[in-house]
Amino acid sequence: MSALLELRNVNKDYRIGGFFDSSTLHAVKNVSFTLDDSKPEIFTIVGESGSGKTTTARMILGNETPTSGSLRFMGQSITAIRSRAGKLKFMSKAQPIFQNPFEAFNPLSTIDYFLFSTARRFLGLRDKAAIDAATDKALHHVGLSLAEVRGRYSHELSGGQLQRIAVARALIPEPKLIVADEPVSMVDASLRMSIVNLFRDLRDRLGVSIIYITHDLSTAYYISDRVIIMYKGDVVESGVAQEVLGNPQHAYSKALSQAVLPPDPEAARKIIMAKIA
Numbered sequence: 001m002s003a004l005l006e007l008r009n010v011n012k013d014y015r016i017g018g019f020f021d022s023s024t025l026h027a028v029k030n031v032s033f034t035l036d037d038s039k040p041e042i043f044t045i046v047g048e049s050g051s052g053k054t055t056t057a058r059m060i061l062g063n064e065t066p067t068s069g070s071l072r073f074m075g076q077s078i079t080a081i082r083s084r085a086g087k088l089k090f091m092s093k094a095q096p097i098f099q100n101p102f103e104a105f106n107p108l109s110t111i112d113y114f115l116f117s118t119a120r121r122f123l124g125l126r127d128k129a130a131i132d133a134a135t136d137k138a139l140h141h142v143g144l145s146l147a148e149v150r151g152r153y154s155h156e157l158s159g160g161q162l163q164r165i166a167v168a169r170a171l172i173p174e175p176k177l178i179v180a181d182e183p184v185s186m187v188d189a190s191l192r193m194s195i196v197n198l199f200r201d202l203r204d205r206l207g208v209s210i211i212y213i214t215h216d217l218s219t220a221y222y223i224s225d226r227v228i229i230m231y232k233g234d235v236v237e238s239g240v241a242q243e244v245l246g247n248p249q250h251a252y253s254k255a256l257s258q259a260v261l262p263p264d265p266e267a268a269r270k271i272i273m274a275k276i277a
């Protein structure tokens with residue numbers, strides 16, 4: 001098996017407090033997992049606020065340096081990528097999607113401006129027709145087209161539409177991995193499932209792996225292949241999503257699950273489906 005992404009004993013500490021009363025906060029403790037290059041999957045990181053999910057995502061994207069441990073993407077150490085060209089190449093293959101789609105697009109520019117910039121930056125395109133074609137192709141992957149989006153501003157679109165466009169923007173460089181940090185928490189509840197279903201579709205049709213970060217167990221249960229549950233920086237449980245979420249072992253994940261799901265996976269599925277419908 002060759003690894004798409006490999007985290008080995010990753011730790012992140014922060015110094016907090018003032019000069020006289022500083023202490024160390026262990027935000028991420030000894031996290032290890034591997035995503036297989038030949039088996040695209042939806043790998044979900046579940047946890048309550050402050051459990052270390054975002055810090056883990058930021059390290060995977062190269063935006064935060066681990067205190068110790070190693071992060072490798074397609075065989076290369078993420079922390080060792082220094083050159084501009086190396087960073088650009090890495091970023092084209094590992095793309096982020098953020099929580100707030102309204103913040104992802106500056107309201108003063110039309111949406112297509114951001115999509116075209118991404119095509120120029122990551123694909124090195126200069127020809128207008130080629131930029132249009134790459135943008136249109138990515139928009140089609142999320143059920144939209146350039147004709148529908150061209151010339152429009154973010155305030156003219158719903159949160160759900162904007163999040164779809166944010167996914168399209170991430171697809172323009174043809175990534176192998178998408179890291180989506182709470183991508184549906186600010187999207188209208190009625191549209192959440194359509195966004196997470198889209199992730200499943202990208203996994204199956206385009207072979208993109210998704211790291212889905214959420215505190216929402218129902219969407220996690222519904223779309224994840226594997227899941228890790230983080231609590232105060234530790235991975236307290238990991239494995240096949242429906243097993244972990246349907247039959248949690250650790251006290252924290254038990255409490256978390258019982259709040260939403262009964263232990264019986266089939267009953268849990270029914271409750272989730274009823275919630276989703």
Ligand SMILES: Nc1ncnc2c1ncn2[C@@H]1O[C@H](COP(=O)(O)OP(=O)(O)OP(=O)(O)O)[C@@H](O)[C@H]1O
Binds near residue numbers: 047049055
């Ligand atoms: N730059 C920083 N400096 C100091 N502490 C930080 C920093 N970034 C994160 N932390 C702390 O690290 C811990 C983990 O934060 P993190 O954002 O990774 O959690 P999270 O699970 O993503 O939570 P949320 O969903 O609220 O973002 C928290 O206690 C947070 O306050």
